[in-house]
Amino acid sequence: MHIIEKKIQNLRDELRAHNYNYYVLDNATISDYDFDVKLKTLQELEAKHPEFFDANSPTQRVGGTITKNFETTVHEHRMYSLDNSYSKDDLEDWEMRIKKLVDGDIQYTCELKYDGASISLTYEYGNLIKAVTRGDGFQGDNVTANIKTIKSVPLQLKGDYPPKFDIRGEIVLPFEGFNKMNEERIEIGEEPYRNPRNTASGSLKLQDSAEVAKRPLECLLYNLTGTNLGVKTQFESLDKARQWGFKVPEAAKLAHSIDEVLGFIEYWDVHRHNLPYETDGVVVKVNNLQQQEELGYTAKAPRWAMAYKFKAEQVSTKLNSITYQVGRTGAITPVANLEPVELAGTTVKRASLHNADQIKKLDIRVGDEVYVEKGGEIIPKILGVDLSKRPANSEPTIYLTQCPECETELVRQEGEAQHYCPNYNGCKPQIIGRIQHFISRKAMDIDGLGGETVALLVNEGLITNYSDLYELTKAQIIPLERMAEKSADNLIQGIEQSKNIPFERVMFALGIRYVGETVAKKLVKHYKNIDAIIAASQEELINVDEIGIKIAESVTAFFASEENIDTINRLKGFGVQLEMSAEALSGQTELLKGDIVVVSGVFHSVSRTELKKIIEDNGGKVSSSISSKTSYIVAGDNMGPSKKEKADKLSIPLISENEFLQKVD
Ligand code: AMP
Ligand code: ZN
Numbered sequence: 001m002h003i004i005e006k007k008i009q010n011l012r013d014e015l016r017a018h019n020y021n022y023y024v025l026d027n028a029t030i031s032d033y034d035f036d037v038k039l040k041t042l043q044e045l046e047a048k049h050p051e052f053f054d055a056n057s058p059t060q061r062v063g064g065t066i067t068k069n070f071e072t073t074v075h076e077h078r079m080y081s082l083d084n085s086y087s088k089d090d091l092e093d094w095e096m097r098i099k100k101l102v103d104g105d106i107q108y109t110c111e112l113k114y115d116g117a118s119i120s121l122t123y124e125y126g127n128l129i130k131a132v133t134r135g136d137g138f139q140g141d142n143v144t145a146n147i148k149t150i151k152s153v154p155l156q157l158k159g160d161y162p163p164k165f166d167i168r169g170e171i172v173l174p175f176e177g178f179n180k181m182n183e184e185r186i187e188i189g190e191e192p193y194r195n196p197r198n199t200a201s202g203s204l205k206l207q208d209s210a211e212v213a214k215r216p217l218e219c220l221l222y223n224l225t226g227t228n229l230g231v232k233t234q235f236e237s238l239d240k241a242r243q244w245g246f247k248v249p250e251a252a253k254l255a256h257s258i259d260e261v262l263g264f265i266e267y268w269d270v271h272r273h274n275l276p277y278e279t280d281g282v283v284v285k286v287n288n289l290q291q292q293e294e295l296g297y298t299a300k301a302p303r304w305a306m307a308y309k310f311k312a313e314q315v316s317t318k319l320n321s322i323t324y325q326v327g328r329t330g331a332i333t334p335v336a337n338l339e340p341v342e343l344a345g346t347t348v349k350r351a352s353l354h355n356a357d358q359i360k361k362l363d364i365r366v367g368d369e370v371y372v373e374k375g376g377e378i379i380p381k382i383l384g385v386d387l388s389k390r391p392a393n394s395e396p397t398i399y400l401t402q403c404p405e406c407e408t409e410l411v412r413q414e415g416e417a418q419h420y421c422p423n424y425n426g427c428k429p430q431i432i433g434r435i436q437h438f439i440s441r442k443a444m445d446i447d448g449l450g451g452e453t454v455a456l457l458v459n460e461g462l463i464t465n466y467s468d469l470y471e472l473t474k475a476q477i478i479p480l481e482r483m484a485e486k487s488a489d490n491l492i493q494g495i496e497q498s499k500n501i502p503f504e505r506v507m508f509a510l511g512i513r514y515v516g517e518t519v520a521k522k523l524v525k526h527y528k529n530i531d532a533i534i535a536a537s538q539e540e541l542i543n544v545d546e547i548g549i550k551i552a553e554s555v556t557a558f559f560a561s562e563e564n565i566d567t568i569n570r571l572k573g574f575g576v577q578l579e580m581s582a583e584a585l586s587g588q589t590e591l592l593k594g595d596i597v598v599v600s601g602v603f604h605s606v607s608r609t610e611l612k613k614i615i616e617d618n619g620g621k622v623s624s625s626i627s628s629k630t631s632y633i634v635a636g637d638n639m640g641p642s643k644k645e646k647a648d649k650l651s652i653p654l655i656s657e658n659e660f661l662q663k664v665d
Helices: 003-024 032-048 058-062 088-101 175-187 196-204 209-214 234-244 258-274 289-295 356-362 428-439 451-459 466-471 485-500 503-509 517-527 530-535 538-542 549-560 562-574 608-617 641-649 657-663
Strands: 072-074 108-114 117-124 127-133 139-141 164-172 218-225 253-255 279-286 305-309 314-326 332-343 346-352 369-373 381-385 596-600 621-623 632-635 654-656
Touching: 003 032, 003 058, 032 058, 032 657, 058 209, 088 258, 088 289, 088 305, 108 218, 108 234, 108 258, 108 305, 117 196, 117 218, 127 139, 164 196, 175 196, 218 234, 234 289, 253 258, 258 279, 279 289, 314 428, 332 356, 332 369, 346 381, 356 381, 428 451, 428 466, 428 503, 466 485, 466 562, 503 517, 503 530, 517 530, 530 549, 530 562, 538 549, 549 562, 596 608, 608 621, 608 657, 632 657, 654 657
Parallel strands: 596 621, 596 632, 632 654
Antiparallel strands: 072 139, 108 253, 108 279, 117 127, 117 164, 164 218, 279 305, 314 332, 314 369, 332 346, 369 381
């Protein structure tokens, strides 16, 4: 084999194994940094040697394919639905029916019913060939490019897999990733996603696979389909699938009777709340595949399987009032204030009503008895109204027309679900929210100033805009509640220090709608200074990588406001960073500013010379000998014993290659 080809193969194998360990076994075997370095090496080799292209190389997982129309694809084996059961009686009835149709004892495989979007994956000779959504069960959409970005979907199998087969599973979005995505959305002023399931299925139909790659989706498999698979039971097939590299949750269990099935259901009805993803029931399957075949299918579902739906945790309670909250971007959110009630182990007092359409759809009114459910969402949701209990004098809800805080007439843009208060510069919660965003950790990170103090400063009339922060004096602050000499000093000092925060974070801190951390970085990298961004037209902005029309419109609208320009000019006057620093312009950072670093030993992912360059490029100083001034030592293998002794004596910390590289990542 060609030496380069061999090298490419080895890198692919290595990355594949790390992916498998991390995403299927939940067991990391490499640092993120080292993984990225190897991936980059592979990408470069593949770019130089297109003759060794492989559609299933780990490099293909980063996405980038744009699909305008997903191709309709016929399922070779139909994707059926499942019959539902809700009680012990239902399950016993089912057993009676199937016992009449097959001979011998029946055993069952019990699995969890994952709540996501179903998918059918086709493998040939160990390679993923296509991935198709369920669609109507007969045909679905070919979403292969998007599915390839999901790291728990093996692109190449291991072990003794059959030459051709389909495998079915569910694409889910675990709670943790879902909540993180929502935090980021809220940060840029977008409405949060409603629930993990819809977000997962929406993700499969995104046109840009690079976007899908960013979403923390997972694929949980549950069914092998095909001929000559070399397995005799469902339980065995799950185990085989695991051996071939698929993620098959370990919860699956073999049951020898319906009583044992019920034991499984009882256990998971409680413990499912500890799972990282959403489940809505249990699927019980006849274990023996021969018996499955004898039982066959009805028009819509297999006779050999039965879903048992968990009872959603629901209660009913009285709606006492509807109030409206104004967010940092002026978005109005209606909130249901409920008569407190116990639900899934917590006391629920409030629920989100989302928007005007939702209220209209449910025809929800103050005084109604409403059904509340706790699903994957952070805040409980209202499912509907118990009309039998509606008071005779009840009146339809009329949605608010004026801002509850500043009485400005609300607006609702076409195509948007939310109402907005347009009084950008005069509406208190917007002013406070914007300044709170400005000082937050990922933005200006102002020490000594918290969200409550911001509210206090605004309410006392000391500031109305984040640029006012830079004119605050100690004399103004000390009289405030809970402020003392020391805390006032800290506050002033924290504000002063924020003048060193680099431009990209200032750009994010400005709080322009849709400009999150990533977009802020892109804009800064492209335009270098604020004046260039202000001068950019919508068309020019759209030409910047990853900036779409929505962002471009929002940016130009922000700078079209005279008040905002005035704020920017004031920030400039106070010395806030509104252009890239000389270091940043030359590709350098200040991450290691002030660090005096000694490098010693042998390194793996970078050479010593590279390591020294990294230190200097990030503002650190390289020193050849250890002294009391040394900040730390980057220690590789075989560090000299005398150096080690000296470091110990002076208590200079040793850090590993990986730890160091993470510092500058
Ligand atoms: P339903 O949509 O209610 O008819 O339920 C059928 C769907 O449940 C299937 O299309 C699968 O996507 C999904 N499902 C989730 N977990 C499992 C599982 N362990 N076995 C079979 N189907 C499952
Ligand atoms: Zn307002």
